[in-house]
Every structure is written in C-alpha cells, then in structure tokens.
Amino acid sequence: MREWADFTTDAKEGGASTIALTGALTVSCIGPLDRRLRALDQPIDKIDLSGVSAIDTVGAWTAWRTARDHDAEIVGASDQAERLIAAIKDSNSTADIAPPRAExxxxxxxxxxxxxIGWGEGTVGVVGFLGALMVSAGHTIKKPSKLRVKALIRQIELVGVSALGIIGLMCFLVGIVIAQQGAVQLQQFGAEFYTINLTGRLAMRELGVLMTAIMVAGRSGSAFAAQLGTMKLTEEVDAMRTIGVSPVEALIIPRVLAAVLMMPLLGFYAAVMAIIGGAFLANFALDIPFFTFLSRIQEVVPMHDVWVGMIKAPFFGLIIALAGCYQGMQVKANAEEVGIRTTMAVVQAIFMVIVLDAFFAIFFTKVGWG
Structure with a gap:
C-alpha cells in the first residue's frame, strides 16, 4: 500500500515553528505534500526528517527547497537523506519552471x-524505405525460396478473408443508399429504371474499390503500423537483424504482397455486394424484380468499368501497406508513439488513396474509359 508523505506543525512562542515530515518522500508519494509546502506562508525554524520512512532525490530536493525558502534547519535526517541533500544542493537553479513563450x-x-524540415526528413525516409523494399523484392524474385509463404498466407487471411464480413455488409448498405438516393432523383424525370445503370457503374468503377480501400486502410493498415511499431518498441526488429534475418523480407514483403493481391478481389466482391444491395432495394421500392436488376447490370455496365476498378485496386493496396509498414518502422521512443504512428498511417493511406483515385479518374477519362 502506498505510504503518502505528510507533515505536522509544532508552533513555538516566538512565532516560528517546526515541521515534522512523515511517510515516504518519494516521487510517487510526494505530490500532495509538495503543493501544501509551497503554499506555506508561516515562519519555519526547523524541518524534522526523523519520521521519514523512505526518501529519494525528489524528496530530498523538496525538503531542502522548503528549508532554503524559509531559512530553516534540517534535523533528524538519516544518512541516506543527508547524502541526497548534499548532492542536490549544487543543483540549485533560478530558471523559470516553464520557459517564456516567444512572440x-x-x-x-x-x-x-x-x-x-519534417516534410523533408519524411520524404528522405520514405525514399529510403522504398529503396530497401525494392532491394528485398529483387532478392526475393531472384531466390523465390526466400519468400515466407506461411507469413504471406497468414496476412492474406487477415487482410482478405477476415474482412469479407464487414466489407460485404458495408457495401451492401452503401448499394442500398445509392439506389435509394438515385431513384429519388431519377423519379422526377420518370427515369427510375436507370437506377440500375447508376448503381452498377458507380459500384464497379468507383465506390466498390474506394470503400474497400478505406476499410482496409482503417483495418489492416492500422494493424500493420501497430504490429511493427510494437515489435520495434520491444526490440524484436533489432533482434532479427542481429541473427541475420532481414525485417523487410520477413515482415514487410508478406504484408505488402497480401494487400496488393487481396485488394482486387475485395474490390470486386465489394462492388458485387453493392449491386446486390441496390437490387434488394429496387425489388421493394421500385418494383424492379431482383433478378431482372442483376441481369440488366450485365447489359448496362461496360466491361472497361470492371477493368478500371481492378486496375486501381492493386495500387490502392500497395499504398495502404506501404503507409502502414513505413509508419510502424518509424516507432522509436515509447508506447504513445505507437498510437501516433498508427493514426498517421491510416490518415496518410486514406489521403493518398483519394489523391490516386482522382488521378486515375482523369487518366481513364483521357484514354476514353470515362
């Protein structure tokens, strides 16, 4: 049980008093006592440390500072307390607790x-990280036996298979929203049947892969950053280097490959679930039979829309994995930095995915796939 520090006052006739400190004068127990001692405004003659059960540097400083401020004498100090007080006397400083704030x-x-400067250092770090990844990828291509197949399969399960439920539900609901909102607007022109075109093309071309990328960034990208950051913090990555194992080959390449391979499949799956959601709503709200909706999709959605989504997906997966792995490998100081880097990984991944999606939209328009 924690023994909190305390004090009692023995007043004398002359107005001065003796303060008897008791309990543990340690950094974990001295907080309330320190505030009360600072607030004292009565004259003090002596500070009695005979009732102190334990003392550290913080406790010695508090007792000595109080004696200095009130021109009091310290009595009853143990040998340890005397040594600590003698050691901290020379550490006196007149500097402010908080430095003055600049204009x-x-x-x-x-x-x-x-x-x-932070941007510049970050750019240099990203370039170095990409270089290390490319070198390790080259070695893996030359010697395929270096690829850690079990780790890759495990990451495929985590990135892809485990995400099927949440991505499917999310895109099913998004498909319902697209169909409902589109139908409301198209009904003004008596063209609610074109809700099929709207839902199919939007899901296949944009929303399926984009919503999947955002979900994977929040789910797997953050996991990559947190896992690698924790391994950096516990020095597991340094241990791997010490025994001759490349952290890039063992930890990063399986994660990057899993994200790149699974994103096209997840994107297509998400688009199909969004279309099913739209068909579900159309069956009840627009009197368009469910299977009629699905068969019409094959006629109104051009094949190049499917290819647009499939081409974008691997690039999105690459960006998400790189952001998560890079931020995880930058953890150095403490556990708080793991949370900060994980947040940065998700934000950077989603931001870069949206920027790249805008680039692809312009590019595919220019090549006639708009």
Missing part, C-alpha cells in the same frame, strides 16, 4: 520551418 512573430516562422 507570435517568432513562433509562426519557427513552426513553419519545423514543418518543412
């Missing part, structure tokens, strides 16, 4: 400069 005209340029 805004200085803070803003300094913050912008730190941000630019």
């Amino acid at each position: 805004i005209i200085e803070r803003v340029p300094a913050a912008v400069g730190d941000l630019v």
Whole structure:
C-alpha cells in the first residue's frame, strides 16, 4: 500500500515553528505534500526528517527547497537523506519552471520551418524505405525460396478473408443508399429504371474499390503500423537483424504482397455486394424484380468499368501497406508513439488513396474509359 508523505506543525512562542515530515518522500508519494509546502506562508525554524520512512532525490530536493525558502534547519535526517541533500544542493537553479513563450512573430516562422524540415526528413525516409523494399523484392524474385509463404498466407487471411464480413455488409448498405438516393432523383424525370445503370457503374468503377480501400486502410493498415511499431518498441526488429534475418523480407514483403493481391478481389466482391444491395432495394421500392436488376447490370455496365476498378485496386493496396509498414518502422521512443504512428498511417493511406483515385479518374477519362 502506498505510504503518502505528510507533515505536522509544532508552533513555538516566538512565532516560528517546526515541521515534522512523515511517510515516504518519494516521487510517487510526494505530490500532495509538495503543493501544501509551497503554499506555506508561516515562519519555519526547523524541518524534522526523523519520521521519514523512505526518501529519494525528489524528496530530498523538496525538503531542502522548503528549508532554503524559509531559512530553516534540517534535523533528524538519516544518512541516506543527508547524502541526497548534499548532492542536490549544487543543483540549485533560478530558471523559470516553464520557459517564456516567444512572440507570435517568432513562433509562426519557427513552426513553419519545423514543418518543412519534417516534410523533408519524411520524404528522405520514405525514399529510403522504398529503396530497401525494392532491394528485398529483387532478392526475393531472384531466390523465390526466400519468400515466407506461411507469413504471406497468414496476412492474406487477415487482410482478405477476415474482412469479407464487414466489407460485404458495408457495401451492401452503401448499394442500398445509392439506389435509394438515385431513384429519388431519377423519379422526377420518370427515369427510375436507370437506377440500375447508376448503381452498377458507380459500384464497379468507383465506390466498390474506394470503400474497400478505406476499410482496409482503417483495418489492416492500422494493424500493420501497430504490429511493427510494437515489435520495434520491444526490440524484436533489432533482434532479427542481429541473427541475420532481414525485417523487410520477413515482415514487410508478406504484408505488402497480401494487400496488393487481396485488394482486387475485395474490390470486386465489394462492388458485387453493392449491386446486390441496390437490387434488394429496387425489388421493394421500385418494383424492379431482383433478378431482372442483376441481369440488366450485365447489359448496362461496360466491361472497361470492371477493368478500371481492378486496375486501381492493386495500387490502392500497395499504398495502404506501404503507409502502414513505413509508419510502424518509424516507432522509436515509447508506447504513445505507437498510437501516433498508427493514426498517421491510416490518415496518410486514406489521403493518398483519394489523391490516386482522382488521378486515375482523369487518366481513364483521357484514354476514353470515362
């Protein structure tokens, strides 16, 4: 049980008093006592440490500082307390507890400069990470036996198979929303039958793969960052290097390959579930039979729309895996940084996926697949 530090006051006739400190004067127990001692405004003659059961540097500093501020004498100190007090006397400083804050005209340029430097260092780090990944990928291509098949299968299960339920449900509901909102607008023109065209093309071309990428980024990208960050924190990655195992080959390549391979399949699956959701709504709200909706999809959705989604998917998977693995490998300091890097991985992955999707939209329009 924690023995909190405390004090009692023995007042004398002359106005000065003796303070008797009791309990453990340690960093974990001294917080409330420190605040009360700082608030004392009465004269103090002596500080009695005979009732102190344990003391560390923080406790010794608190007792000595109180004696210094009130010009009091320390009595009843144990040998350990005397040694600690003698050691910290020379550490006295007149500096403020918190440094003065600079003016805004200085803070803003300094913050912008730190941000630019951070971007530069981040760019160099990403380039170095990509270089290491490409070198390891080259070695794996030359010697396929280096590929850790069991690790790859495990990551395929985590990235793909385990995500089928949540991605299917999400896209089914998104398909319902697209069909419902599209039908409301098209009914104004008596063209609600074209809800099939809207749902099919939008699901196959854009929303299926995009919603899948966002879900995989939040689910698998964050997991990559958290797993690798924890391994960095516990020095497992350093241990792998020590025994001659490449962390890139053992940890990163299976994750990147799993994301690249599974994204096209998940994207197509998501698009199909969105179309089924649209057909489900159309069956009840638009009086379009379920199987009529599905058969019409084959006629109104051009094949190049399917290819657009399938071409984008591997690139999205690559970006998600790279963001998660890179941020995970940057963890250095403490457990808090694991959470920070995991958040950064998800945000960066989703942002880059949307930017790349906009690029692909322009590109496919230019090549006639718009």
